[in-house]
Amino acid sequence: RSILERAAAASFPPLHAVHHLLSVGVCVRCIFRMFGAFSHACSCASLTVSFFHSFLEEHDDSAKGGPCSCLSTDESCCSICFGILLPTCHQDEGVVPFDDISRIDIITSMVSQAIQREGYQIDGFSLEISLPAVVAANERAIRLYMKEKYGSENWFKDEMFSQQTMSAKEGLRLLIAPSLEKQLGVKHGNNSFRIRLTYTHDDASLKLKSLLPNDSNRKRKAESREGNDTRRNSTYDDKQTLSEADSFIHKSLEGIQDKEFCSLFKLPPEKVSKPCHLVISFLRSPIYIGGRYLKLSRNVSQSCWIIDDERMGEASVEVKHTASESRPNPTS
Structure with a gap:
């Protein structure tokens, strides 16, 4: 409770506005994150809607007087982060249930078990997180909704919802990294062993993609520039297509002005009942023993080694071609 007291005193708006965010399906951690108080939320494992509402009842008269509709969000997912910051997620074996002690420990326990099952021996780890583009879209929708309602x-102040607010991805990293360090007994940092958490939400991503103007045309043009024939590859797996489209969706969202965004999207976004699907994967970066390695690219020489400033091996076709072109033309 003292954590909430400090957060409310530091940067929170009037508590009736916080209460309203809860009522439209925004989770407690996203509220803390949007108002620049996420560091307080990180240290509170039992931060739930029910607990937070009891705090509001003590400090805000508008929250008193009987049951509140926002309490139902304990059984649903956040309309911004889709339950990522208060983890409940789908895996292939079904829905990962809530835990009364620490919901973050659910994720770290799953990661630890997968590492043991696959036989990895590690001395540290780096953490990579991939979130669906709809998370950023819904957060922007909430920001614009609050501006419209309380502006x-x-x-x-617009600064309260500035783009400098901690992202959901960074918030999740702050929550999970310390728990993983404790669970695995090694430190998080720049390490060759990478833990990747990939969150997807097919239904929401498909709906978002359909709302964006000319998104399919942009994607087709981009793929054509990369040499892909979209007509021949139209049978790609839906999840792979959605993952590849995320970068295009992000670019499309960045190019949409607020006025156009409000005309395309529902404000506030709909409440969410289905959490994200989580895939946990691991990757080791290659270890280079010695020498100089260059990628296979038409823009660089294909020689693998330079020893004592002397190129070893034959020059590539490109090097020879460039050398011949660099000679002065006697007829010019």
């Missing part, structure tokens, strides 16, 4: 009130 005329004295307490509201």
Whole structure:
């Protein structure tokens, strides 16, 4: 409770606005994150909607007077992060249930078990997180909704919803990395062993993609530039297609002005009942023993080794071609 007291005193808006965010399906951690108080939420494992509402009842008269509709969000997912910051997620074996002690420990326990099952021996790890583009879209929708609803009130400032607010990805990293260090007994940092958490939400991503103007045309043009024939590859697996489309969706969202965004998307976004699907994967970076390695690229020489400033081996076709072109033309 003292954590909530400090957060409310530091940067929170009037508590009736916080209560309203809960009622439209925003989870407690996203509220803390959006108002620049996520560091307080990191240290509170039992931060739930029910617990937070009891705090509001003590400090805000508008939260008193009987059951609140926001309490139902304990059984649903956040309309911004889709339950990522208060983890409940789908895996291939079904829905990962809530844990009364620490929901973050559910994820770290799954990672630890997978590492043991696959026989990895590690001395550290780096953490990679991939979130669906719809998370960023829904967060922007909530920001614009709050601006529309409270923009005329004295307490509201655009800075409270600035783009410098911690992202959901960084928030999840702050939550999971310390728990993983404790679970695995090694430190998180720049390491050759990479743990990748890939979150997807097919239904929401498909719906978002359908709302974006000319998204399919942009994707087709980009793939054509890369030499892919979209007509021949139209039978790609849906999940792979959605993953590849995320970068295009992000670029499309960045190019949409707020006014156009409000006309395309529902404000506030709909409440979510289905969590994200989580895939845990591992990757070791290659270890280079010695010498100089160059990627196979038409833009660089294909020689693998330079010893004592002397190129070893034959020059590539490109090097020979460039050398011949560099000679002065006697007829010019």
